[in-house]
Amino acid sequence: MSKLPKRILIRLTKIKLLVFDVDGVLTPGDILVHPDGSESKSFDVRDGIAVRFAQLAGLRLGLLSGRYSDAVAQRAQDLGIEICVQGSAGKKSDFLGILEKLSLTPEEAAYVGDDIVDLPVLRIAGFAATVADACPEARESAHYVTKAHGGHGAVREIIEVVLKAQDRWNGVVQQFLEG
Numbered sequence: 159m160s161k162l163p164k165r166i167l168i169r170l171t172k173i174k175l176l177v178f179d180v181d182g183v184l185t186p187g188d189i190l191v192h193p194d195g196s197e198s199k200s201f202d203v204r205d206g207i208a209v210r211f212a213q214l215a216g217l218r219l220g221l222l223s224g225r226y227s228d229a230v231a232q233r234a235q236d237l238g239i240e241i242c243v244q245g246s247a248g249k250k251s252d253f254l255g256i257l258e259k260l261s262l263t264p265e266e267a268a269y270v271g272d273d274i275v276d277l278p279v280l281r282i283a284g285f286a287a288t289v290a291d292a293c294p295e296a297r298e299s300a301h302y303v304t305k306a307h308g309g310h311g312a313v314r315e316i317i318e319v320v321l322k323a324q325d326r327w328n329g330v331v332q333q334f335l336e337g
Contacts (some may be wrong), residue, residue, distance in 0.1 A: 160312065161225075162302075162319070162323070165307065166177050166285075166301050166302065167323050168254075169221055169265075169284055169301060170264055170268075170285055170319065170320055170323035170324065171323060171324055172284055172285075173217070173266060173267065173268045173284060173285055173320055173324070174217065174218060174262060174266045174267050175218045175219070175220065175256075175257075175260060175262055175266060175267040175268070176212060176217055176218070176219050176220070176267075176268045176270070176316070176317065176320065177218065177219075177220040177221070177222050177241070177253060177256065177267060177268065177269045177270070177279075177283075178198075178219070178220070178221055178222070178269075178270045178313060179221075179222060179223060179249075179269075179270060179271040179272060179273075179276055180221055180222075180223040180225070180227075180230050180244075181199075181223065181224075181225060182272035182273060182289065182291075182292070182308040183270050183271065183272050183276070183288075183289055183308045183309075183312060183313065184201060184205060184230075184233075184308070184309065184313055185200055185201060185308065185309040186200060186223065186308055186310065187272075187305065187308055187309065188200060188308030190228075193311070196228070197227055197228070197229060197235075197309045198229060199227060199229045199230065199331065200309060201233055201309070202309055202310055202311055202313070202314070204311050204314045205309075205311060205312070205313035205314050205334045206233075206236075206237055207314075208314035208317040208318065209237045209238075209239065209313070209317070210237070210315055211317055211318075211321065211330045212317045212320070212321065213238060213328070213332050214333060215324070215326040215330050216224070216326075217317075217320070217321075218240065218260065219237075219239045219240065219274035220239065220241030220242065220243070221239055221241065221242045221244075221245045222241075222246055222249055222252055222253060222256070222269075223235055223243070223244045223245070223246060224245070224246050224247075224275055224277070224308055225244065225250065226244040226245040227244065230242065231243060231244065233270045233295070234301050243256065249271075249275060249276060249278060249279050250279055250323065253267070253269065253279045253282070253283075254282075262334075263284075263308055264283055264284055265284035266284055267284055267285075267287075268284065268285035268286070268287065268316070268320065269283035269286055269287070270285055270286075270287045270288065270289070270312070270313070270316055271273050271286075271288060271292070271296055272288055272291070272292035272293065272296055272308055273292065273293050273296060274293060274295060274296070276288075276296055277295060277296065277299055280296060280299040280300060281299055284321070285299050285301055285302070286299060286300045286301050286302075287301065287302040287303070287304065287319075288300040288303055288304070289303070289306065289307055289308040289312040289318050290303060290304050290305055290306060290308075290312070291307040291308055292308070302316070302319065304316060323336055
């Protein structure tokens with residue numbers, strides 16, 4: 159954690175909510191369309207367990223996607239992610255709506271996106287992050303760029319960064335050692 163600048167560590171200590179884009183962040187961005195019109199997506203199991211770590215540490219989580227997918231709704235349900243906004247035509251207004259519903263400020267929320275449509279949210283979030291394979295504009299707008307690509311452990315990396323900055327990581331690990 160000492161590698162992050164102090165100004166970023168200060169931002170991270172305020173985070174109470176993590177909101178993730180789906181395609182390209184929680185998934186590699188591939189959408190498999192089957193002959194019957196249904197879709198499949200691929201999710202990283204390490205990202206899923208990290209979601210559990212964040213929940214154990216008391217962080218709230220949400221998904222914010224411009225597309226609708228049954229697979230995403232199922233994944234959110236499986237992981238106990240309380241906020242799942244799909245089909246968003248305006249991510250900034252939906253993000254602000256989530257904050258209002260939870261009585262949080264933008265400074266208390268992190269957002270992870272990967273493309274142009276995420277820029278309005280990346281620019282107002284208290285902690286803005288993106289994945290290694292994000293578009294250049296998203297990387298330029300982020301406080302943090304993961305080493306991992308979307309759908310390949312990037313969510314896990316972000317959650318570890320937040321929990322370590324908040325000095326909660328060791329407590330989560332200890333819960334599993336004792337369990």
